Amino acid sequence: MDVVLVLDKEKTVAVEKKEEEIVEIPEVVTLYFQRADNLKKTISIKTTTNDMMERVVTLAAEKLGISSGRIGLTGGGVPIAFVGKTVGEVLREYNTVSFHISSADMLG
Amino acid sequence: MTARRDILDKAIFPPFLWSAIEGIVKSDKLERAFYIIGFSWRGKLIIYDLVEFKYKERSQTHVLGDPHQKALLIQSLPPGLKLLGILHSHPFDKGKPSFSSIDMRDFSEFGEGLFIVVSGSMDHYSLFMSSEGSEECRLIVRDLEDVERPQTLIINGRWKLIVPAGLSKWELEKYALIYLSEIVTRETVLGKLIIHGGYADLVLPDYCDVVKSWNLFRIPYRLYIHGDTKDVLKEVKLIIRYIFNYSDCELTLLKEKREAIIRKCEGIYV
Numbered sequence: 001m002d003v004v005l006v007l008d009k010e011k012t013v014a015v016e017k018k019e020e021e022i023v024e025i026p027e028v029v030t031l032y033f034q035r036a037d038n039l040k041k042t043i044s045i046k047t048t049t050n051d052m053m054e055r056v057v058t059l060a061a062e063k064l065g066i067s068s069g070r071i072g073l074t075g076g077g078v079p080i081a082f083v084g085k086t087v088g089e090v091l092r093e094y095n096t097v098s099f100h101i102s103s104a105d106m107l108g
Numbered sequence: 109m110t111a112r113r114d115i116l117d118k119a120i121f122p123p124f125l126w127s128a129i130e131g132i133v134k135s136d137k138l139e140r141a142f143y144i145i146g147f148s149w150r151g152k153l154i155i156y157d158l159v160e161f162k163y164k165e166r167s168q169t170h171v172l173g174d175p176h177q178k179a180l181l182i183q184s185l186p187p188g189l190k191l192l193g194i195l196h197s198h199p200f201d202k203g204k205p206s207f208s209s210i211d212m213r214d215f216s217e218f219g220e221g222l223f224i225v226v227s228g229s230m231d232h233y234s235l236f237m238s239s240e241g242s243e244e245c246r247l248i249v250r251d252l253e254d255v256e257r258p259q260t261l262i263i264n265g266r267w268k269l270i271v272p273a274g275l276s277k278w279e280l281e282k283y284a285l286i287y288l289s290e291i292v293t294r295e296t297v298l299g300k301l302i303i304h305g306g307y308a309d310l311v312l313p314d315y316c317d318v319v320k321s322w323n324l325f326r327i328p329y330r331l332y333i334h335g336d337t338k339d340v341l342k343e344v345k346l347i348i349r350y351i352f353n354y355s356d357c358e359l360t361l362l363k364e365k366r367e368a369i370i371r372k373c374e375g376i377y378v
Contacts, residue, residue, distance in 0.1 A: 036178060036179035036182050036183070037178065037182060037191065037218065037219060038219055039290065039293075039294075066217070067217065068217060070164075070172070070175060071175055072174065072175025072176040072177075072178070072179055073176075073179075074176055074179040074180055074183070076298060076332075076334075077180070077183065077298055077313070077331075077332035077334075077347075078180075078347075078350075079176035079180070079350065096297075098297045100179045100182075100183065101179075102175040102176070102178045102179040102182075103175055103178075103217055104164060104172055104173050104174060104175040104178075105141070105161070105171075105172070105173040105178065105194060105214050105218070106170065106171070106172045106173070106210060106213075106214055107139065107141055107170065107171050107194070107196045107208075107210060107211050107214055108169060108170045108208040108209070108210030108211055
């Protein structure tokens, strides 16, 4: 149960309780990936919530022309930890279907 | 046919940033690397700021950045500004340095950009790479002229467009909309749709614009704050750590203005 503060017109504070929202995610989802350094490069991948996110991200990176093995994923303005997680787990945890992929810069 | 060097042939590096780099590079035997932030205007690249890598690895002969940092840094840039490229040091080189094969591989992955390498003696070499190939780019360390200095144009009270002060009315009217469309798209995706019946409200994400107090130019980096965050200061500090790798920074939070000013941090930084 969440407690939500609601400000009414008289600026008094009322408190109401809201049932915890159950997020229903369809079994088949479309994820959108953009290259962080080139937002014109965008692709979408259709997958299932049981699929491993790592596999989908690797595929997306390949399609976006990122060959580096060191890939970072962000979404909703934060880094996303996706290794070992399913697509469904990532969607529930980060509440987004839109991601940015970037590669690590390595210089010698 | 127009040659690349007729379109873009120089990069202007303000002396205060160059001195900062010099201090950092000369004090370290290990390599250092920095993202170059600025504006590409007419035939030149104007550098306004540098952001040091959040290193995953670092040695005398290589550096490895954090891919999350790069993505979040690009996302935080105000409309108009771009991640122009990378500057890194070769402390082992004396005299004019050159790029290694590892560097060249990284630049090809980066796409279009300005790449600068400095030696331990602060000699330098710069290259501009694009899909058309690579060409040497003149790096000029000098104060910015008034027309090159950044100016802020606040749009609809929310977006702070940063462009050189000398942009013509025509340039501003044409290009500002393109820069604006990029941030509007980004913020729409980060926003929330509140659906009620057959209607919906788009709620753009909450944010805090962060400024470095010591930078000669007031560049507002936009950090996005989650609506359910109780401790904004803590979240801002966390994102600052992701993007700038500053530790223990002293912040002044101006909640009404949605701004935070970084006063000082630990260690040597730019």
